[in-house]
Amino acid sequence: MADITNQSLNEIIEKVKTKKISSTDLTKAYIKNIESAKKLNAFITTTFDQALEKAKQFDNKPNFNQLLPGIPLAVKDLFCTENIKTTAGSNILNNFIPSYESTVTKNLWSNGSFLLGKLNCDEFAMGSSNETSHYGNVINPVGDQLVPGGSSGGSSSALAADLTPATIGTDTGGSIRQPASFTGTVGLKPTYGLCSRWGIVAFASSLDQAGPMTKTIKDCAIMLESMSGFDEKDSTSINKKKEQYSKNLKDNIKGLKIGIPKEYRVDNMPKEIDELWEKGKKILKDLGAQLIDISLPHTKYALPTYYIVAPAEASSNLARYDGVRYGYRSKQGKDLIEMYEKTRSEGFGDEVKRRILIGTYVLSSGYYDAYYLKAQKVRQLIKKDFDDSFTKIDAILTPSTPSSAFKIGEKTSDPVSMYLNDIFTVPVNLAGIPALSLPAGVDEQGYPLGLQLIGKALDEQKILNIGYAIEKNCGFKNEIKKWWS
Template identity: 95%
Template structure:
């Protein structure tokens, strides 16, 4: 059985369709794996009984025409799931059970899959190492001392450890792509508005976007197809026809123009990252793509811009966690104000508090123009850089992260160095563009490294195709030894 769940989602789907394995047996195999992987701390909540019921229902009345027939899936604990606790990795939602299902997860279930459990993540998706979770840090299956990246660290870790055949995360500044890079998996942040935000615990509304995390590009296309789509309940959702990403996947990228932005070669970047980038360029060139040097001059302002916009929105989005209607409420507090103060002091962790403070500050009267307003202007310039470049290219190739997975605790006392991890991923969120991270190699310690492909708005198919071609010719295999059970 374990030889089946080692495989990628598309292979598993084939096995289910050919009845080599039932949904029930598949689910049982994952449950066994999950129970043996407690050390990784990937799951906040498991829904095994419910999953087995669903699997049985599927086996009794299988529908093999669905995209995800009888497939159990674990999802990041930022997606609200009906009658299943949803914590966002926070104490303040520790007891919160939604009465509703997020649009994205509902789309997955409507395509034949069902919930296996909820995956750990940084508190309110704020973090790059999954160390800010109230439920403890997640360990990267790549090495017992390594972080899995963040904020979708539970997702990347569970995927790499075969605890779910595919998963979904959310990406506000790199929270899908960076953990994918750290675990040798594929992660895609779609165009802003392609996947509905309805029912996803909000971090920064103008940047948040849900996306797939998978073992390969084909899986990524399948998952994206299943989860995306217009939703009238989200005013920022894009109303367009659904695409068949998996069916239209092509590995011929001859003649495509790939931009190489000079600004992504940053100071003190490890040589290995540079070499990886060179390797990527060569592979694409050998496949017939044309490499074009481009400039995205405002890239250096992206990180400071992000760390104004995202906390500003977060400070407002998180105001609803006040202990009045749901979630954690401090038992102390003589009056309303004191109840607020105690609830939020006890309910939120340090990183969340830090960002609420930053956000409150940059929106304050007297500082608004200098910070928030200026950041919005810079954001437009960053977007314009991309728009200008995309007039002459089809995609952009960059490293996903400036380093491989780092050690647990290594950066927790240095927020700025932690924030620097998002340096290559953040500009894409500010511009609302699609980007994927794909495994491309390993550093000398054997830790996986990813390359990032950035596309034009709504050009997911093209970057998936480039990734597909790359994947076939990259020759990198993500070998993870199962040390944890």
């Protein structure tokens, strides 16, 4: 039998529905792949026994009218899963077993899928290369010694290596789109409020959004439909009718107006990124879309703004890790204050500590106006840039990242050079709008490169449709040799 695990989620669902494969055999095929891919270090926890049990239950009493019938899925270890250890990639949560399930994963399970395992990620989702995880670096299946992107690096690696048919990540400044771009996969950050944040380990609450990571655009539509929806328990959840993204997917983009922002052509951008962007523009033009030059003048201020807003919110969110109610507690410390200090010092890694300190400083008395208030004002300007543009256009096309996947250790010595990786993805989070990254080409070394499509709030269907059209016409095929097994 041909290997089912290298097929798209949509194809796999069809095979399950037509009884060409049982949920049990499907699950066994992924378990086999996962067991032979330990080198990639994509998983923190596996839940094989439980998955096989669920698969058996499905096979005994199948319901094929669900979006994800009998499909095993691994998810980023930032989503709380009931009675399954949830670490957020941190030592401070190395023993944390939630007694509740995140809304997003609950939605996935209620559509017929079940958990295969928890995927590695940067600690508290802070990182762009999966090098800040307490549980070790994740390797990009594209090449040994290459980072898989971050923070959803375990998710992108597992997906590209056929260890899960689809997955979910979270995106605060690019943590879904950048790893998708580095691994030749599709990743979508939805509109802020489309997917519930309840039960997701919080990083920066005004920026965090969960979203799908998949092999194809169609798969992305299926997953988004399965995971999104209004949730009473998230005060910023948007209450609206559920969309049928996969059913409404169409590749006719004739007449759509696509904005090309001049500020996304940055200095020292590799030639291949520019060529990829040109290729994307040509495809859209040939399909009858209209290209319109636009300006998003405050683009260069997005990253500095992000590095005030995100650490400020993180310092506040991470204050809860005090060694008292859950998580790691230091054995040292004579009194309460010292116990806090030692617990947090031993429990958090360097990047997380750095960001907590930045956040604490920018919120501290005497500095709030100069940093945090200033950043919230610039954030307003960044949002306005997008609002103004979207009166004239339907979507925006840009590259996803300023480079292809880099080597492990290449950027760890200079935090700012690491941060610059998110230069094209961060503005979208600040504005709360949706964007997806899809693979559209490779660089000289054969490493995948992604294009980013940005839409206005709640316009996921449109960017999925445009992505669908590009996918069909760009001739990209992810050819990963399984060197690790």
